[in-house]
Amino acid sequence: MMCFKLNTFFIGDRRYNQCIKFIKCQKEAKYKYKCLIRMLKIYWTSEGKTVFLLISNAIWCSIYLTRLWRPPLLRRGAQSTSTEYYEEGSDVCLNFSLDDLHQTTVFMKRDNRTICITTDKSNAYMIPINWENRTFTCSVSEMGFSVCFENFQRTDTGLFSVNVSYTTINSISIKQAVPVEYVAMSVTSIRMVAGTLISLSCLTSYCIPPANVTWYKSSVDMTNHYGSIFANSGGLMRTILAFQIRLVKEDNGKPVFCKASNIHGKDVLSSLIILNVLYKPEVESNTPNPYRLIEGNTVILMCTVTTANPNTSITWKWIRTDSPATALHNGSKYTILNIQRGSSGSYSCTASNSVGTSDAATILLDVQFKPSIEIKQCMTVNETDRVVLTRNIYSNPLANVSWFDGTQLLQTQTSVNTTSFIIETVLCTDTKNFTLVASNTVQSNVTSRVELIVNCKPTVEKTNISVGVGDASGLEFSSTVIAYPRPQYVLEYEDGTKNNGMTDTLTWNSVNNFTIHFKKNVANPYDYGLYQLRISNVFGNTVIYVNVFPKRRPDSPRNVEVTCNVKGVTLKWKSSFNGGDPQTFTVYAVNGHQNTHSYPVLDKGENKIHQALLQNLQPSLTYVFYVSAQNSHGNISSDVKSCAKLEETKDLTGVVVGVVGGLLALVIGICVIVVIVHRRYACSWSCDIKFVKRNMNTAREDATDTHITERENTER
Structure with missing residues (x-):
């Protein structure tokens, strides 16, 4: 039987050990076993007799063992010795493995003196033999042979062995353990620049067995990367663990320490060393990036240190990235007054401490400004x-x-x-x-302003100019010329000789616009005739024909059109030559009951459309209309047109009666017109009047087509 002690307790003066008896075990996987076990309670009588009390029946259970003690399987004739250390006052349990024991007698010995005997491993337990006032508990099972005792003392050291047929096949030397008392690091403080590789070590006190040493950064075990060495002194050992650290900025403020242990459950720790990792500043800017503002404003660029060690005696530097050699400002805040467009670009700030200079924080400054052309x-x-x-x-x-x-x-x-x-x-x-x-x-x-000049030969709007000359009046005419460069000009008679009797001027109206003006204060009959005004520059020439003649009355207005509607009567006509003197126009409307005329209409120029509106005419009456042109030398009338002003209602019955009566008065009205218009002239008129009978079904008035043919006598 092999029994593993779980705990020890007392009932009165009697001491009990509670243990597990392993009857049979089968391995299922690494660290996993399926075992048949019983729970036992053991105590010793006053006579030194061991008594086993059954607590439970045999049961199967799965057991996970991460540190399962498995003595080597020894065959008869083989021999192995191991050493185990125990702290004074601790309980000792030694385990041996036997794989081919059948009926052979087995002796458990201490320093070659027998302490337990068994003849068959199927025995449930063994009767121990008291030796030097020490009681040993021996047991045997399928897993092997074991011997246990309590309260280990220095005098308990020795060699425990298993003997079969007078041959030692397995032995364990037990020795007293000396606990490790301290572990210390090789330095008491660490103050280094980030990136530095430093070497450290942990050193234990002398102890036995040698202590296992691990080192930690914060709570992370870093030992796996390094090894230990041991030093021997008088049978005791000290452990020296050497390791290296590559310091980084993030290590700043983290603790490092060592832990040592040579007895399970008992650890000693070194003092904590707080890493003081020095590193250059890191900066950032809260200024918008890119920073847009309008030319002429004030800009403030800001940088701040987010982290640095040391964080004192910080110095600043602002530069423009395209001119790194020129320092603009020394301070965390850079102010630019009345910023101009040339200040657009990237600006960088850096901070420095005793370790070094930070990476730059860069701000793109975008100065916006109005257009210039x-x-x-x-x-x-x-x-x-x-x-x-x-x-x-x-x-x-x-x-x-x-x-x-x-x-x-x-x-x-x-x-x-x-x-x-x-x-x-x-x-x-x-x-x-x-x-x-x-x-x-x-x-x-x-x-x-974008200026364009076009080189071109002279051009004029009119190539024919008529100049009327009055009695005892002067002679004056002008022409606008488009040309570049400035034109030259000459006025010639029809036979090609130059006229020197007139005063001429050239007015420069614009880059390529000129006015040529001729004037003679007193004109004589020999000034009448046809002239040629020749205008030229390097790109070509043009000719204006000037006809100088005595002033006379205007020519008759042409193409008269009459439109009658409810609101009034509209007349349109085309002007004719003004006779060499400014003319005006008057529109007349005549019927048997009413004569009316328009206000004077100013002349727009020859062959221009003119227009006048006559209102306040009687509805449903037929009127005769004509246009009179007049200047200081006389007047002349156009052809006569007629129509009836419409009523505002669609009932036109009364119009018919008015037309019949009005037609009789029409002839009388025409004669009156002749007297008014041709007061200064001897005229002979013949009037052909055609009447068209009114269509009563449509209630429309037919127009009266009146044509007057004028035969004018020559005034001279």
Whole structure:
């Protein structure tokens, strides 16, 4: 029987050991056994007799053993000796393995003196033999042979052996253990720069058996990476554990220590050493990155130290990353007053202590400013060239640009720093100042003038000029010329000779716009006639024909149109030559009951459409309309037109009656017109009047077509 003691207790003066008896065990896996066991209680009588009391029946159970004592299996004839250490006062239990014992007598001896005997390993227990006042408890089982005793003393040291047939096959030497008393580290403080590799060691007191030593950083066992050496002195051993640490910033403030033990459950610890790891500062900036602000403002850049050891005597340095050799400021806060666009870029701050200089914290400074447009000299090109007008736009952020010709929008581009406007075929009239407008989020509508000059030959709006000359009046005329460069001119008679009798001036209206003006204070009949005004420059020439004649009354207005509606009557006509003198127009409306006329209408020029509105006319009556043109030399009338002003209601029955009565008065009205219009002239009129009968079914008034043919006598 082999019995493993669990605990010891007393009932009165009697001492009991409670143990487990292993009857049979089978190995199932590493550290796992399936065993048949019983629970026993053992005590000793006053006569020294051992009594076993059964506590439980045999049961199977699974047992996990992480440190299972398994003596070597010894065959007869083999011999092995091991040493075990025990602390004074502890209980001792020695175990031996026998694998081929059958009926052989087995002797358990101490220093060759028998303490237990068994003849069969099937015996439940063995009767111990008292020896030198020491009681040994012996047992045998399927697992082997064991002997135990209590309260180990120094005098209990010796050699315990198992003998079969007078041969020692297994022995254990037991010795007194000397506990390790202390373990100390080789240094008392550690203050090193991060990255340093330091060597340390742990040293124990002399003890036996040699102590196992481990070292820790915080609570992490670091021993697996290093080995131990031992020193012997008088049979006692001391352990020296050497190890190395590569210090890192994160080690700062962590404790390191050693632990030593040579008796199970009894450990000693070294003093704690707090690592003081020195390292350079680390910095950060809470300034927005990128930092955007408008030109002219004040900017404050901030940096702070997040960690450093030592965290005193910190020095600062600000630089611009594109000029690292130039220190801008020494301090954690860098202020820039009235910042300008040239200050845009990356700025870096660093902090230094006695260990070194931090990595830089970098801030991108983005100075935003309003657009400015590149100024260039005007571009001069030849007519029909392809022109590309280009300007650089300086702005942050990029600008949106628009090209204008006066108020006319020509082109728009977004987010550009260069803009172009293209004219595929340039004309002389493209000589002008274009307006370029740029805008961004800082400022809108920044403008610049882009000047284009087109080289071209002279051109005029009119190549024929009629100049009327009054009695005892002067002679004066002018013409506007478009040309570049400045044109030259000469006024010639029809035969090609130069006229020197008039005063001439050239007025420069704009880059390519000129006015040529001729004047003679007193005109004579010999000044009448046809002249040629020749205008030229290096790119070509043009000719204006000038006809000088005596002033007369205007020519008759043409293409008269009459529109009658509810609100009134509208007349339109085209003007004719004014006779060389400024003319005005008057619109007349005549019927048998009412004569009315418009306010004077100013002349817009020859062959221009004019218009007048007559109101307050009687509805449903037919009126005769004509346009009179007049100047200081007389007047003349247009052809006559007629129509009836409409009523505001759709019932037109009364209109029919009015038309019949009005037609009779029409002839009388025409005669009155002749008298009024041609007071100064002898005229002969013939009037052909055609009447069209009214369609009563549609209640519409047919127009009366009146045509007056004038035969005018010559005034002279």
